[in-house]
Amino acid sequence: MNTPVEINFDGIIGPSHNYAGLSLGNIASATNAGETAYPREAARQGIAKMQHNLDLGIAQGFFMPLDRPNEGWLEMLGTGVAGAEPHIRAAAFSASSMWAANAATISPAPDTADDKCHLTVANLQTMPHRSHEWPGTLAQLKLAFADRDHFSVHVPIPSPFGDEGAANHMRLCPSHDAPGIEIFVFGKSGGPFPARQHIEASKAVARKHRLNAERTIFAQQAEIAIAAGAFHNDVVAVANEQVLFTHEQAFEQPEALYGEIRNKLPEADIIIVPADQVSLDDAIQSYLFNAQLVTLPKDAGMALVLPTEARENQPVWTYLQNLVAGNGPIRKLCPVDVRQSMANGGGPACLRLRVVANPETVDQRFMATPEKLERLTRVISEYWPEAINPGELSNPALVNDIRTARSRLLDACGLNELDR
Ligand code: SUG
Numbered sequence: 001m002n003t004p005v006e007i008n009f010d011g012i013i014g015p016s017h018n019y020a021g022l023s024l025g026n027i028a029s030a031t032n033a034g035e036t037a038y039p040r041e042a043a044r045q046g047i048a049k050m051q052h053n054l055d056l057g058i059a060q061g062f063f064m065p066l067d068r069p070n071e072g073w074l075e076m077l078g079t080g081v082a083g084a085e086p087h088i089r090a091a092a093f094s095a096s097s098m099w100a101a102n103a104a105t106i107s108p109a110p111d112t113a114d115d116k117c118h119l120t121v122a123n124l125q126t127m128p129h130r131s132h133e134w135p136g137t138l139a140q141l142k143l144a145f146a147d148r149d150h151f152s153v154h155v156p157i158p159s160p161f162g163d164e165g166a167a168n169h170m171r172l173c174p175s176h177d178a179p180g181i182e183i184f185v186f187g188k189s190g191g192p193f194p195a196r197q198h199i200e201a202s203k204a205v206a207r208k209h210r211l212n213a214e215r216t217i218f219a220q221q222a223e224i225a226i227a228a229g230a231f232h233n234d235v236v237a238v239a240n241e242q243v244l245f246t247h248e249q250a251f252e253q254p255e256a257l258y259g260e261i262r263n264k265l266p267e268a269d270i271i272i273v274p275a276d277q278v279s280l281d282d283a284i285q286s287y288l289f290n291a292q293l294v295t296l297p298k299d300a301g302m303a304l305v306l307p308t309e310a311r312e313n314q315p316v317w318t319y320l321q322n323l324v325a326g327n328g329p330i331r332k333l334c335p336v337d338v339r340q341s342m343a344n345g346g347g348p349a350c351l352r353l354r355v356v357a358n359p360e361t362v363d364q365r366f367m368a369t370p371e372k373l374e375r376l377t378r379v380i381s382e383y384w385p386e387a388i389n390p391g392e393l394s395n396p397a398l399v400n401d402i403r404t405a406r407s408r409l410l411d412a413c414g415l416n417e418l419d420r
Contacts (some may be wrong), residue, residue, distance in 0.1 A: 003177050003358065004108060004110070004117075004176060004177045004356055004357050004358050005059050005176060005177075005356065005357075005358070005359065006058070006059065006110060006176045006261070006295070006355075006356050007059040007060065007061050007354070007355050007356070007357060007359055007362065007367075008050075008053060008060055008061070008091065008292065008294075008352040008354055009044060009060075009061040009062060009063055009103075009144075009352060009353045009354075009355060010049065010050050010060070010061075010063070010088040010100060010351050010353075010364065011063050011065070011097050011099060011100035011103070011351055011353075012029065012043060012046060012062050012064060012065050012098070012376065012409070013042040013043040013045070013046045013065070013095060013096065013098045013340070013341060013351075014039070014043075014066065014068060014098060014402075014406065015039050015043075015065065015068075015095075015383065015384045015385055015401070015402045015406060016039065016065075016068040016069070016093045016094070016096075016097035016388070016402045017037050017038075017042045017043070017095040017097045017098070017340065017344075017388065018037045018039075018090070018092075018093060018095070018388045018389070018390050018393070019032045019033060019034065019035045019036075019037050019344060020033065020034075020073060020087075020090035020094065020332050021033020021034065021108060022087075022090060022091060022096075022127065022128075022130075022347060023127055023231065023344075024127075024193060025190060025192075025193030025194055025226065025229065026229065026231050026232040026344075026345040027229040027284065027285075027345070028342060028343055028345035029344050029345045030262050032343045032344065032390075033123070033390075034224045034390055034391075035343070036315075036366060036387050036388070036389045037340065037387065037389075038386065038387055038388075039095070039340075039385050039388055040368045040380060040381065040384040040385065040386050043380045043384050043385075044133065044335055044377060044380060044381070045339065045340055045341070046338065046351060047337050047373050047376055047380070048248050048337070049305070049336045049338055049348060049351065050062065050368055050373055051370065051373050052305070052334065052358075053196065053292070053294070053305065054369075054370060055366060056294065056297075056303065056305075056334070056375070056391070057296065057297040057298075059359050059367075060368040061144070061355075061362065061366045061367050061368055062366060062368055062376075063097070063100055063103065063137070063140050063144075063332070063353075063366065063411070064140060064406070064409060064410060064413065064415055064418055065098070065406055066097045066133060066136035066137070067136065067214035067406060067419075068092065068093050068094065068299075068402060068406075069081050069089070069092040069093045069393075069399060070092045070093060071092070073092055073132040074082060074088070074089075074092050077303040081393075081396075081399060082396075084187070086390075087391075088128075089211060089393050089394060090129065090371065090390055090393060091128045091129035091132075092129075093393050093402075094130070096129055096130050096133060096344075097133050097136065097137060097169075097262045098341060098346065098351060099341075099350040099351060100350075100351060100352055100353040101165060101166050101167040101179075101232075101234055101349055101350045101351070101352060101353055102122055102124060102130070102164050102165045102166070102167050102232070102350070102384075103121065103122060103137045103141070103165055103166070103353050104119045104120055104121045104124065104137070104141060104165050104166065104168075104353060105119070105163070105165050105166050105169045105205045105354065106118070106119050106122050106166055106170075106354060106355050106356070107182060107209035107211060107325055108171070108175075108176070108180075108254050108355075108356035109150070109356070109357070110173070110178055110179045110180065110356075111156050111171070111179055111180055111182060111209075111211055111212070112210045112211060113210035113211075114210055116149075116150060116151060116152045117145070117150060117151050117152070117355065117356065118151075118152045118153070118208065118210065118355050119136050119141055119153045119154065119355070120154040120155075120156065120157065120163070120165075120205045120208055120209065121137050121141060121153070121155065121156050121165075121400060122134065122137075122156065122163045122164055122165030123156035123157055123158075123161075123162065123163045123201070124163070124164060124165075125160070125162050125168065126162045126164070126194050127211060128198040134156050134316065134381050135252065136221075138153070138156075138329030138420075139418060140366075141153045142352055143363055143365075143366075143415075143417070143418070144362055144363045144365075144366040145355075145357075145363075146363060147362075149360070149361075150174060150233060150284060150357065150358070150361040151357070152215075154208050154209075157200075157201045157204045157205065161198040161200040161201035161204065162195075162196050162197060162198045162201060163197065163198070163202075163205065164196045164232060165353075166201070166234075166353055166354065167183065167232035167233060167234040167350065168180070168184065168185045168186065168187075168196075168197040168208075168221070168232055168233045168234070169183070169184055169185070169202075169205075170185070170233070170237065170238070170239035171183070171239060171243065172239050172241070172242060172244060172265050172268055172366060173241055173242070173265075173324055174241070174242060174265075174267055175241055175383050176241065176295070176356045178354070179215070179398045180336075181215045181216070181217060181261065181273065182206070182211055182213070182216050182217070183216075183217045183218075183239070183257075183261070184197075184205070184206060184216070184217070184218050184219070185197065185202075185219050185220070185233035185237075185251070186199040186201075186202050186218060186219075186220060186221065187220070187221045187223075187226055188220055188223065188415070189223050189226070190221075190223055190225075190226025190227050190231075191193045191224075191227030191350055192227065192233065193226055193229075194231075194244070194310075195221070195377055196231060196232065196289075197199065197221070197232075197233075199218060199220075202218055202395035203218065206209060206218075214264070215264055217257070217260050217264070219252075219253075219257045219260075219263065219345065220251065220252065220253065221233050221236075221251065221252065222236075222250055222251055222252045222254075223252065224249055224280065225247070225249055225251075225307070225337060228280045228284055229336060230250070230280075230283075230284055230349075231345070233250065234289065234290055234349050235283075235287065235289060235290055235347075236249070236250035236280075236284075236289050236369060237250045237251075237265040237289055237294075238289050238290070238291060238349060240293035240294060240295060241295055241302075242265070242267050242268055242269050242329075243268075243269045243270075243271065243302060243329050243330070244261065244268060244269070244270045244271065245255070245271045245273070245291075245293055245304075245330070246270065246272055246273065246289070247273050247275070247278065247280065247283050247376040248272050248274050248330050249275055250274060250289075253286075254272075257310075258270050258272075260394055269329060271323070271328065273288075273289075273319060276351070277315060278315055278316055279315070282313055282315050282316055283316070284409075285309070285313060286307070286309050286310040286312070286313035287306075287307045287309055287310060287342065288304075288306060288313075288316050288319075288320065289345070289349075290307065290312040290330040290347030290348060290349045290350060291304040291305055291348060291349060292304070292305040292348050292352060293330070294376075296331075300331065300332075301329055301330065301331035301332065302318070302328060302330045302331065302332075303328050303330070303332035303333070303334050304314050304332070304333055304334065304393065305333065305334045305336055306320075306333060306334065306335050306336070306347075306348065307335065307336065307337075307338055307339075307342050307346050307347045307348055308335045308336065308337050308339070309339075309342060310335065311333075311335045318413065319334075320333055323414045327371060328356070331338055336348055338351065365413050365414050365415055372413075375412050376409065376412065376413075378412075379405075379408050379409050379412045380405075381410075382408070383404060383408050383409075384405050384406035385398065385401055385405070407419060
């Protein structure tokens with residue numbers, strides 16, 4: 001079995017999961033600031049999503065939560081957990097590495113000049129709480145994809161060029177194991193909100209991944225989409241194999257982009273959701289595009305693994321039901337409950353990083369099986385805090401519980417070398 005397949009690596013939701021309102025431009029994060037979070041329930045929801053995808057017949061992997069609070073980072077800022085101002089303390093505690101779509105950008109081997117799968121860890125420098133993720137993420141990528149015959153792992157793009165990883169990158173191809181085209185979506189401005197992906201970062205990633213310029217596209221994200229709360233492109237568009245499923249208002253120059261895509265990949269199937277059926281606001285509230293658009297085994301077509309919020313939004317659900325009733329490639333809707341992550345602006349697709357590779361070339365400690373997911377659930381049920389309010393982050397007992405919880409998970413996966 002040497003054919004590369006799509007593997008979804010989910011970020012396990014860490015024991016410090018909380019709602020601190022840290023992400024300007026992310027409506028859910030702002031709305032839920034200060035609410036009590038439920039890390040144990042959150043992590044179980046994440047595991048259930050992974051099990052659901054295994055049940056669909058999709059290869060699944062995972063990444064460990066990072067060591068939080070990040071005391072090394074606080075030290076660089078001349079402070080510590082007890083003395084830090086609340087917004088800095090919250091940034092040090094954030095469990096934001098759960099959103100693995102922001103971990104790195106991936107170019108599978110069929111697209112690259114040296115026939116290796118290239119991964120560039122994202123610098124995430126626009127948001128302070130995410131800017132210190134990359135060293136911990138890089139350590140895991142180097143372990144998981146240590147096989148140098150098949151993978152090439154790159155350090156982050158330097159400042160000041162913000163890079164948010166796969167959330168702003170789409171690949172279209174006839175099938176996962178065939179050469180495809182790669183679309184890098186960058187932001188220029190977003191009204192009152194920051195554009196997090198810089199074009200120079202996207203171009204640098206494309207160069208480092210040794211992509212063919214003829215099969216690479218750079219497209220600007222619509223300013224109105226960012227201003228409406230689509231802080232990453234994967235909130236308004238998703239691609240899988242030959243299908244691009246996108247909101248009409250996702251891109252600044254949609255017609256030019258669709259033309260370039262059809263030109264470079266004639267078999268592309270572009271499904272455009274019109275704003276008069278699903279408004280940008282409904283798209284962002286329901287996260288219908290933050291679905292995992294996956295290819296089902298046995299020629300069963302494609303499925304959208306969606307947040308349950310999409311089922312509760314009437315225009316969105318009506319649109320989706322009509323979509324799967326038609327003759328198009330998307331045939332199945334699978335709502336999953338990831339509400340704890342959703343309340344921080346992270347849907348099913350945010351929680352995963354797609355890597356096209358032969359699973360046998362990946363360090364098996366990062367690959368999921370039903371038994372392993374059960375083992376992880378036992379650790380989570382025993383050690384993850386039940387509830388966290390951002391007001392209690394300075395409590396030393398909580399810090400201790402969070403540390404112990406992560407260590408037990410590393411033990412369970414044989415990944416203690418990731419311990420600090
Ligand atoms: O970067 N939320 C994340 C959500 C990331 C979603 N990822 C993708 N769209 N791929 C973010 O805005 C909120 C944390 C807080 O407010 O406590 C947060 O970081």
